[in-house]
Amino acid sequence: MIWETYAFAKNIHLYRHGGLNLVYDVNSGSLHLLDAKSYRWLEDMIKSGAENRAAAGGDLTAAERGEITREFDQLAREGTLFSPEAELPPPYPETETPLLKAVCLHLAHDCDLACRYCFAGTGAFGGERGLMPLATGKRALDFALARGGARATLEADFFGGEPLLNTAVMRALVAYGRDAAAALGKRINFTLTTNALRLDDDLLEWLDLEKIGLVLSIDGRPAVHDRMRPLRGGGGSYAAVLPAVLNVARRRAAASPYALGAYYYARGTYTRYNTDFDRDVLHLADLGVGRLSVEPVVGGGGLALREEDLPALYASYDRLGEAYLAYAADGRPFSFFHFNAGLDAGPCLPKRLKGCGAGLEYAAVAPNGDIYPCHQFVGRSEWRMGSVYDEPAPPPPEIARQFAGAHINAKKACQSCWCRFVCGGGCHAANVDMAGDLREVYDLGCRLQRKRFEVAAYIRAREALAGSAA
């Protein structure tokens, strides 16, 4: 029997949530619901250690042991429980130049808000405030299309600071990019990340026409939002941005929850001042905003999340999971980005091994044309990877090799973590900022990630049970 020698801790995750006994099989991505007896036996085996596993489940009858053994064996044969660890080659072979699939264009290193948790220093990224010239934006798109090689699609996000401080350049770049991509037999999927302050009807018409995905920043309840996201001149921004957010939510009510096509997400940040962030999610859901992503602040000085905040944050995810199910049952469903666990149609294992692709498949371009591994690294000179004005176009520098080597098989903490194929090793920038190295992990972020996935898988199980009962 496979469990006599199986490495349980890293390859399955057994847990109880909301009255259900669940086991997640890491290497296959399968999820099973256990009854109390099979759960207890498996729990006992995991706790026993290899030498004592034969004695596990001693309180079961011989008949029960036989039944459960047969079911475990059957699932093991199917490859959905106790599945073997796949042989995974390095995700980025040294002999290959990775093809770029996504670029983040920093249209403005300036902002009309002064958010307290802004990693970009209220837009300036530690440097001078300024806008990206059209010529630089064109060079950036040309660079990204060229570095995409045979890839058919490029994703290009307009980012800042606040990109709508540079709207004319954004519109011109969409027109330019469409033509430049078509000339190469490619296409560009554009997205816009904005604080929604300047998102008027005219602009929304154009964004819909161009099928541009939208990520709109709003934190939730008015007091929470206004505390963190003040206007540059003082005063809260909630009342100023809410109409545009609601307008988008109405226009794009049927948008993909998986961020495909002309989608939208209302994207908030929670800090240690709103560890009850589930109330912020539900505030927006109650207003009819159906695509929601509220996420933990990274860094943030005095706003930063701490170890002692975890119980409240876990409770918030627990409540949100139940509310998610209750709203759906009540005919008012909403999607929460981190509960989209990709359990049925998620990405393949090689993608999960690669992680986010920063520095390799993803790059950010500053207003002056400087290239960085991702938007989080912009403005940090030690992470500069060249310029879109370099002639000839720069090959991936040594920094790219560092990112190529920072995959989950190279991270000690990930090697033994059951959640490694969910996060792909986490955010590189957070790992550098909070743990000091690309190959280390931001432990508090990991713990929140594991909690989110537990709730997401629980939701999927509850949905399956409701479906089978219907």
Next chain:
Amino acid sequence: MNKHIQTIIKGNLSAAAPQGGCGACQASCQSACKTSCTVGNQVCVK
């Protein structure tokens, strides 16, 4: 029908491992989060 265990999701993650994946999927962080990488919650676009 099993008596003790009910399968909710029958996964097959390792199937694509030998081929190395097609790479057509989105960049992980670009789509909605921009800070908290969650690779597993994307969809395979194939």
